[in-house]
Amino acid sequence: MRALVYHGPGQKAWEEVPDPEITDDGDVIVQVDATTICGTDLHILRGDVPAVQPGRVLGHEAVGTVWEAGDGVRRLCPGDRVLVSCISGCGSCRYCREARYGQCTEFGGWILGHKIDGTQAEFVRVPYADTSTFRIPEGVSDEEALMLADILPTGYEVGVLAGGVRPGDVVAVVGAGPVGLSAITGARLYSPSRIVAIDLSDARLEAAKHFGADVVVNNSREDALAAIKDLTGGLGVDVSIEAVGVAAAFELAVKLARPGGRIANIGVHGEAAMLHLEEQWIRDITITTGLVDTSSTPTLLRLITTGQLDAKPFITHHFALDEFEEAYDVFARPEDTGALKVVLT
């Protein structure tokens, strides 16, 4: 088969590799019908994720058709259309029993395109298939389902649920990339009174308006804290969601929360960020962090099926599987291309 192989920082190639094989009776082999690129793949290509070794097939998001199922697989048969989640879970360890699949101790969690070969390929081996894939209902397209492999559950679980968004809340989302926009989409399910999107990029803020932000602030030229104080009678927001992954964004997100407020960090941080405890100790704030579990995927899939959630606006570009070079280039330059999610089929 052909697959996108990582060859060390800055290097990747769409090339011939051996077909994946079932190595555990809980595995399935999925023929990839649609896959996409994540910001995390760009981090890998910059060499920021050393656990990814040269020779690894990239990608942790896919929709496909079961090609072959191991003897221990009970819920899936060849021909089934499935969502392959960015998180694999054994289903039985302590964390999986608490639906914290991201923390699975039996070689689950984020493994695809990280510790084992991933989804940017014609075929992929998916371990723990019964508890790591989701059957796609009729009426939901491949590309809509694909948005549930990572970004939508991430924004919803690590941003909206961890931040405890409630009706009437004022919610700030720092960073309006695909994950921040997913947090905006998820927050709207709880009828907040105001959603404020904060980003350095006007193109991303335009997208944020389209996804339901009531107010947008470009913090390359506006004082985001002053804008939030203005909007909230000097208090700050009820829930502040960080969806960037840089220290400045986390430190801003903390400042934006009102006393008693909640700060939900989603961003993957490669460097230390400062927590000014000398200012914050007195403010009754709660800070959460997390890796997505994808435990909300069935809920989000139902909301897409009934039309309460629209995944289509995330998809800005389409490519064929052998056009990965061009797809990565378009995805890596969102300011010029307007890219949110690119779909390869």
Ligand SMILES: NC(=O)c1ccc[n+]([C@@H]2O[C@H](COP(=O)([O-])OP(=O)(O)OC[C@H]3O[C@@H](n4cnc5c(N)ncnc54)[C@H](O)[C@@H]3O)[C@@H](O)[C@H]2O)c1
């Ligand atoms: N916790 C998890 O489980 C999980 C899962 C998936 C992704 N992530 C992380 O979520 C983060 C967001 O992902 P994405 O794909 O949307 O990334 P992205 O790079 O597409 O978007 C980030 C946005 O933040 C903006 N930004 C940069 N610096 C800023 C600043 N100082 N203030 C305000 N905005 C700023 C950028 O203009 C961009 O629009 C990344 O760190 C990603 O690795 C976390």
Ligand SMILES: [Zn+2]
């Ligand atoms: Zn991802």
Ligand SMILES: [Zn+2]
């Ligand atoms: Zn587990």
